[in-house]
Amino acid sequence: MRNLAEKWSPAPDWRTATLQTPGLVIRSLTGFTQYLVSGDLAAWSRRTDMDAAAVGALSVAQGERYALRVARDRILAVSETPFGIEPGWRASGFAVSTFDAGLHMIEIEGPDMSSLFARATTLDPAGETASAALLFAGANVLCYRHGHADRLRLHVDRALAPYLWKWLEQAIVA
């Protein structure tokens, strides 16, 4: 029987995975709390004091706790520390699902970030859009800037993270 494991390169050690060029640093981020919030986002905002509008693709999120717009009635709340809210349905009209294990986070930082973004997507690197969800190198990701204009963060389905990492490895040397 063929050993199919030889066909695929092993997934990187996400705790230490880093790629570096003179104009870019790409890191894997771990340890974040991610909640998917669906339904009445205004009710969620009142409950948590977080902005219901949330950030879209290429908007700049600030701080250690922020929200990304996924769809008209759905956001992804992200925090470096646990939220003080239990997952589940709320009678005020929204549902909270723990999503830490669902999405892997990758951070791309440096002056060459815009040209890498232009290779991966068809979106105008200078523009903004309501939803953070887009196709990045063919994978469905949530994409936004964090802290400043040259730092991009991606949330990708965990099963696609090794593929996206491989794509980034090849894109930065090509």
Added chain:
Amino acid sequence: MQIFTCPFCGPRDESEFHFGGEAGNTRPDGADVPAERWARYLYMRANPKGATSEVWVHMTCGEFFIMERDSVGHKVAASHPLGGAEKSE
């Protein structure tokens, strides 16, 4: 490559969208729907040449919407959410 406009997200690449059928083809309801009506719903399409109104879905954000476009020239005239008043020209 063509740019389509999602009523929620704005202009995006066509590869992010999926065709959902001709607009207005509503599913028959009730126990006494005749076979001809089911056949019309399931199999018969207007397939107009020129201006057409279609249901599309933006796969990344999950927005279902109506897109008005020309089936010959592929020019998109407008897109607006299903059942909503918002309109993106």
